[in-house]
Amino acid sequence: MTDIPPDTTGAPAPPEHEEERRALPEDDGEPRLRRAEDELRARFAEELEESEEAQERVGVSREAIVELEHISLAFDRPILEDVSLVARRGETIVIAGESGTGKSTTLKLILRLLRPDSGRVIVDGEVLNDVTYEEALVIRQKMGMVFQGAALFDSMSVFENVAFPLREHTTLSEDEIEARVREKLEFVDLEPDRVMDQLPAELSGGMKKRVGIARGMAVNPAIMLYDEPTSGLDPLTTGTITRLIMKLQRELKVTSVVVSHDIRSAFRMATKIALLAEKKIVFFGSPEDMTASQDRYVQDFLGGV
Amino acid sequence: MRVLAVQEYFGLAAKAIRFIFARPFYIGDVVQQMDSIGVESLGIVLLTGFFTGMVLALQTSVQMAQFGATMYIGRLVTASMVRELGPVLAAILVAGRVGSGIAAQIGSMRVTEQIDALNTLGVDPIKKLVVPRLVAALIMMPVLTILSDTVGIGGGNVIATAYVGIPTGLYWRTVWEQIASGGFILHYIPSDFVQGLTKPFVFGGIIAVTGCYFGINTKGGTEGVGNATTRTVVVASVMILIVDYFLTQVLLFLFG
Numbered sequence: 001m002t003d004i005p006p007d008t009t010g011a012p013a014p015p016e017h018e019e020e021r022r023a024l025p026e027d028d029g030e031p032r033l034r035r036a037e038d039e040l041r042a043r044f045a046e047e048l049e050e051s052e053e054a055q056e057r058v059g060v061s062r063e064a065i066v067e068l069e070h071i072s073l074a075f076d077r078p079i080l081e082d083v084s085l086v087a088r089r090g091e092t093i094v095i096a097g098e099s100g101t102g103k104s105t106t107l108k109l110i111l112r113l114l115r116p117d118s119g120r121v122i123v124d125g126e127v128l129n130d131v132t133y134e135e136a137l138v139i140r141q142k143m144g145m146v147f148q149g150a151a152l153f154d155s156m157s158v159f160e161n162v163a164f165p166l167r168e169h170t171t172l173s174e175d176e177i178e179a180r181v182r183e184k185l186e187f188v189d190l191e192p193d194r195v196m197d198q199l200p201a202e203l204s205g206g207m208k209k210r211v212g213i214a215r216g217m218a219v220n221p222a223i224m225l226y227d228e229p230t231s232g233l234d235p236l237t238t239g240t241i242t243r244l245i246m247k248l249q250r251e252l253k254v255t256s257v258v259v260s261h262d263i264r265s266a267f268r269m270a271t272k273i274a275l276l277a278e279k280k281i282v283f284f285g286s287p288e289d290m291t292a293s294q295d296r297y298v299q300d301f302l303g304g305v
Numbered sequence: 306m307r308v309l310a311v312q313e314y315f316g317l318a319a320k321a322i323r324f325i326f327a328r329p330f331y332i333g334d335v336v337q338q339m340d341s342i343g344v345e346s347l348g349i350v351l352l353t354g355f356f357t358g359m360v361l362a363l364q365t366s367v368q369m370a371q372f373g374a375t376m377y378i379g380r381l382v383t384a385s386m387v388r389e390l391g392p393v394l395a396a397i398l399v400a401g402r403v404g405s406g407i408a409a410q411i412g413s414m415r416v417t418e419q420i421d422a423l424n425t426l427g428v429d430p431i432k433k434l435v436v437p438r439l440v441a442a443l444i445m446m447p448v449l450t451i452l453s454d455t456v457g458i459g460g461g462n463v464i465a466t467a468y469v470g471i472p473t474g475l476y477w478r479t480v481w482e483q484i485a486s487g488g489f490i491l492h493y494i495p496s497d498f499v500q501g502l503t504k505p506f507v508f509g510g511i512i513a514v515t516g517c518y519f520g521i522n523t524k525g526g527t528e529g530v531g532n533a534t535t536r537t538v539v540v541a542s543v544m545i546l547i548v549d550y551f552l553t554q555v556l557l558f559l560f561g
Contacts, residue, residue, distance in 0.1 A: 111425050137427045145425040151418035155410075165426045168329075215426075 036069040036084040044284045064122075065089045065255050066110055066223060071119035079105050081279040082119070089222070092249045092256040094266040096301070097276030103259040104148075106276075107225050110257065111143060112136040124222065141169055144216030148228040150208035152200035158185070158211050159196040165218045184214040188244055206237035213244060217254070224248060226258040230265050238265055245269050263302065275301060317521070318514045321435045334437035342403045342438070342513075343445030347452070349402060350395050354453030357390055358382055358460030366469045375469050379479030380486075382461035387484070387501040391454035393549055396508035399446065400541040404516040407438055408537040411520025412530040420521065430521070439513040446509030447502045454501065488560070496560040504552055508545050515541040 066087040073080045079102040087093045095103050108114040109121050112128045121128040124142055131139060152161050162181045166172055172180065182192040188210040200208060209229060216224055229245065230238040242265040248254045249269070260266050266273055267287045275283035275290070275298060283290060283298050290298060361382045369375045411434055414420050423430045458480055465471040487497040519533040519540070 113421065113424060133429075137424075137429060140425055141427045143425065145422070147418045147422060149417055151422040153414075153419055153422070154417070168426065168428050 039084040067122040069120040094270040101276040144221040150212035338441035354457040355460040358457030362461035362464035380483040383483040386457040392504035405534040407516030408520040408533040412523035412533040435517040442509035442513035446505040450505040
């Protein structure tokens with residue numbers, strides 16, 4: 001992001017400036033692709049202008065930390081086409097959309113479990129397209145991932161699960177590790193003494209998710225990624241998990257990217273919502289703007305709320 | 306198996322072997338796997354080894370009786386157990402018991418996204434899951450084979466003494482004669498032992514890599530896990546028997 005003047009990433013640009021930037025792509029003869037931030041601003045200018053002032057009040061930084069630029073990806077069929085997305089430091093972005101629209105794929109791209117056919121993925125200033133598998137392992141330590149089914153290691157106790165990333169990547173002593181595990185379990189509202197020795201199979205769905213969050217945040221990553229954090233949970237547990245994700249954003253200023261089709265909790269926690277449909281982003285903006293949107297598809301999608 | 310799968314299989318094997326010597330070392334996992342691959346297989350391997358030795362002695366006693374050469378039962382049982390039956394039988398049993406277990410465990414980790422979780426936590430699943438199993442199998446398979454051979458020859462002793470009336474002392478002398486007749490490497494190491502222990506080392510590698518390969522490539526939920534275990538047992542067993550033939554050719558060429 002260094003080559004972009006600071007004012008273009010922050011407060012809304014004046015209209016003439018906007019015109020200037022749109023003209024940029026032609027400047028060296030070849031039509032150049034816009035940076036993700038500009039692309040979104042060009043397409044969803046109105047929605048973004050209003051929400052940004054509100055966001056700065058809750059502590060969202062102007063600095064982009066996760067960027068997807070013009071991503072296209074196809075397996076046996078196209079999954080994503082020219083998708084751009086930006087998450088700023090401290091933001092909670094919810095990627096919503098129907099099943100099978102490539103929502104989870106975006107998370108895998110951010111983690112570099114997948115590579116895009118074209119376009120760039122940038123996490124905390126590093127372009128993931130060019131990194132090797134070993135380098136990717138290191139970069140992934142900046143991110144905590146919470147899986148749909150929690151994906152706890154079922155041969156390890158809750159304690160061992162949360163301690164796992166600490167043992168792998170830190171030189172903390174056993175006492176420090178235990179203190180950290182207790183702290184994280186308390187953060188997710190679990191009683192350490194009650195659950196630490198239990199095996200994942202002995203936990204309820206909601207508790208597994210919470211342990212998953214504790215494990216994801218164990219090394220204090222700057223970015224948390226959630227894959228359908230509330231799917232398959234009862235309404236009360238859904239509320240608990242949603243509150244937790246908000247608590248992480250509020251207290252630890254963690255950037256969150258949440259993939260969810262649960263639009264109700266998305267509205268509660270998101271600073272911005274990206275709506276994926278037909279391999280593209282059809283809406284990007286704050287929850288309020290989403291409600292106000294006149295777009296037919298957006299309205300249909302919100303129909304259930 | 307498709308050509309690509311064969312390439313992936315050997316790619317995994319090569320990577321795992323390379324990672325044996327690369328940090329981090331998961332010593333705890335290796336010990337745990339040595340326990341589940343080796344110690345927990347001990348009972349079944351000893352039981353089958355003992356009965357194989359007995360049936361070998363029984364069959365040879367009938368055949369040898371025709372030539373009045375029953376005193377050579379020990380030699381025949383030893384030759385068969387040390388060079389062939391010990392390694393191959395133990396390996397096939399371990400392929401069934403351990404190979405399937407490896408595939409089931411890693412396969413269910415795959416379908417419940419635990420392998421992805423390892424990746425996202427910045428840990429290479431091959432280092433964490435495949436290498437400890439491979440190392441444990443490479444160490445424990447020869448150990449199991451030595452024990453299986455010993456118990457098998459012991460089983461032969463029981464039959465030779467009880468049915469044919471060969472004194473135990475004579476039996477064990479013929480056993481030693483057989484081992485010595487194969488010649489020695491570096492003056493002290495019986496050539497039969499080298500041959501008999503090279504095989505289980507290779508078979509251990511086959512079992513671990515096959516189980517891990519099918520486990521990691523599991524697709525399609527619990528049914529996929531079932532398929533992975535079945536394939537592991539079939540592929541590993543067939544590979545053991547085929548590799549055994551070619552390995553025997555090579556070993557006979559090298560050591561006679």
